[in-house]
Amino acid sequence: MWRNTAARIVLGTLIGLAGCGNPSAPVTGASGEGGAAPSDAPTADTPEGAVALFLGAVCAGNDERAASMLTDVARRKTAEMDLEVAPPGSDTAQFQIGEVELVGEDSARVACTWSDLDQDGARAEEHILWVLRREAAGWRIAGMAPTIFPGEPPLLLNFEDPEEMFEKLQWVQQEAMRRAQAEAMPGGGSPRAAHRPGPPGDEVRR
Numbered sequence: 208m209w210r211n212t213a214a215r216i217v218l219g220t221l222i223g224l225a226g227c228g229n230p231s232a233p234v235t236g237a238s239g240e241g242g243a244a245p246s247d248a249p250t251a252d253t254p255e256g257a258v259a260l261f262l263g264a265v266c267a268g269n270d271e272r273a274a275s276m277l278t279d280v281a282r283r284k285t286a287e288m289d290l291e292v293a294p295p296g297s298d299t300a301q302f303q304i305g306e307v308e309l310v311g312e313d314s315a316r317v318a319c320t321w322s323d324l325d326q327d328g329a330r331a332e333e334h335i336l337w338v339l340r341r342e343a344a345g346w347r348i349a350g351m352a353p354t355i356f357p358g359e360p361p362l363l364l365n366f367e368d369p370e371e372m373f374e375k376l377q378w379v380q381q382e383a384m385r386r387a388q389a390e391a392m393p394g395g396g397s398p399r400a401a402h403r404p405g406p407p408g409d410e411v412r413r
Contacts (some may be wrong), residue, residue: 251276251345254315255304258337261348262302262321278340278347281366288369299324313341316352336361355379356386 249259257276264272270291274282277292285292305318317339322332336352350372352361362379364372 251347253307254309254317254337254339254346255307257339257346257348258317258319259302259304261337262319266297266300266302268297276348277366278342278349281347281349284367284369290369292366297323315339315341315346334361338363338365356382 249256249263251257251260261273261276264270264276274285274291277285281292300321300323302322303320305320307318308316310316315338317337319335319337320332321335322330325331334354337348338350338352339346340349341347349367350363350365352363354361362375364375366372
């Protein structure tokens with residue numbers, strides 16, 4: 208389906224340009240793949256460990272492992288729509304886990320920095336917040352909230368509700384195009400002028 212293709216492109220762009228402050232030591236490339244796991248290897252017993260496992264699988268291009276780190280609902284819903292919520296693997300990608308915020312006993316938000324080489328060979332990094340929930344098997348990822356436009360609130364993409372996620376991704380594409388056109392117009396003002404609000408519930412609420 209064309210929507211799946213469009214979603215993979217946008218999701219790949221968002222995940223490939225993700226990040227946040229206060230990083231810890233980076234875990235890079237396909238770290239953790241193959242061989243004996245070190246004693247300090249991440250586990251799903253903590254929110255930050257679950258994110259590290261997921262992103263490590265993404266770096267290695269291991270879609271099956273990445274999917275296993277989603278919540279039960281997210282895994283079922285994305286499978287029903289034949290959707291993968293991770294871009295192709297990259298041996299030049301790196302990520303750093305940042306601040307962890309517990310929301311009650313069974314929910315958490317984990318900030319991280321993801322970086323990779325752009326088309327010019329320069330390393331680029333951006334901001335993202337992962338939304339997790341504790342399940343019987345450990346912490347699992349329910350969605351992500353990337354900062355799409357600098358200086359504006361992050362956009363919550365709920366992996367457990369792919370239909371809503373598609374609507375938001377379509378809005379991102381349309382808004383990015385609108386801003387690019389506004390910047391290209393002679394004498395055009397700031398692309399944030401006449402900014403159209405996104406779909407309801409895009410901000411990560413506390």
